[in-house]
Amino acid sequence: MYGLARCLTMHTNSPDAPNIHRRRLFSFFVTCLFIASLAPSFQSSEQPRKPPVKSAYDCAGKIRYSPIEGHWRIEQAIDDALKLLEKCESCRRMFSSDPQYAIDLLKRMRQDKVIIVSEAAPVLFKLSRDGKRLKVYESQTLGEAGAVTQDVADPKLKSPSGPMVYPCIYINPNEFIATDKPPVNSALYGLPPRTQRAVGILHELAHVARVIADDGQETEALRDISVASTNCVRRNCVTCEVFECPGAPKPPATRPKQKPKSNVVKDAGRARLSSPG
Numbered sequence: 001m002y003g004l005a006r007c008l009t010m011h012t013n014s015p016d017a018p019n020i021h022r023r024r025l026f027s028f029f030v031t032c033l034f035i036a037s038l039a040p041s042f043q044s045s046e047q048p049r050k051p052p053v054k055s056a057y058d059c060a061g062k063i064r065y066s067p068i069e070g071h072w073r074i075e076q077a078i079d080d081a082l083k084l085l086e087k088c089e090s091c092r093r094m095f096s097s098d099p100q101y102a103i104d105l106l107k108r109m110r111q112d113k114v115i116i117v118s119e120a121a122p123v124l125f126k127l128s129r130d131g132k133r134l135k136v137y138e139s140q141t142l143g144e145a146g147a148v149t150q151d152v153a154d155p156k157l158k159s160p161s162g163p164m165v166y167p168c169i170y171i172n173p174n175e176f177i178a179t180d181k182p183p184v185n186s187a188l189y190g191l192p193p194r195t196q197r198a199v200g201i202l203h204e205l206a207h208v209a210r211v212i213a214d215d216g217q218e219t220e221a222l223r224d225i226s227v228a229s230t231n232c233v234r235r236n237c238v239t240c241e242v243f244e245c246p247g248a249p250k251p252p253a254t255r256p257k258q259k260p261k262s263n264v265v266k267d268a269g270r271a272r273l274s275s276p277g
């Protein structure tokens with residue numbers, strides 16, 4: 001995706017949510033855009049905080065880390081997501097024909113400490129060869145997004161399809177995965193809060209595995225994709241229905257030449273940050 005960040009759209013419609021929510025969604029979205037326009041870049045002059053833990057590769061550079069009060073909810077959400085994967089074969093199959101794939105992927109990301117709490121995510125960056133240092137040229141606040149996912153790998157290492165190379169999941173400390181604040185008008189409508197958080201984690205994990213389409217909040221079309229993906233995760237992983245997710249990235253018939261997407265910094269990853277997620 002953007003080398004893109006993907007997010008879980010919060011203001012989404014549930015499969016059975018009435019259309020009446022649409023107008024509220026629109027005004028909510030406009031609010032999001034307004035907030036985003038106020039803070040498109042997260043270049044803080046404050047001293048950045050040290051990451052709370054050492055990760056296997058650097059996901060944040062000097063982006064300011066957030067307080068960690070919500071970490072226990074995130075850990076619980078990961079545990080609950082693993083339980084959903086173990087419960088539903090359809091959920092495991094959504095990720096891969098290998099029934100252990102998604103479970104191992106989520107456990108590895110937790111072990112690598114690349115599921116982090118951050119109010120911002122990088123959009124223009126370059127990861128050092130050893131993966132230890134991410135130089136962030138531009139970042140963006142998560143706004144109303146519950147979380148976003150970004151592949152911080154060099155564009156040359158990225159495949160047009162297939163899983164992300166250096167995936168990072170950024171959990172918004174102010175939204176439903178890290179707090180008790182309910183998601184608004186969401187495809188998560190009607191689910192218990194813990195299940196909502198677990199589905200939120202699985203939505204982001206599906207971006208890592210690239211089994212759902214790239215999404216975002218910049219346009220209504222991108223928001224609709226996010227809604228459809230959340231519904232897909234819900235059906236496969238909560239009600240255990242086999243349900244095909246629309247629009248997962250497909251490999252091109254012929255491999256295109258890879259070009260750096262950034263015209264600012266050679267070989268830097270360029271990400272579009274979307275939002276409500």
Ligand SMILES: [Zn+2]
Pocket residue numbers: 006007008009203207215216226229277
């Ligand atoms: Zn998404």
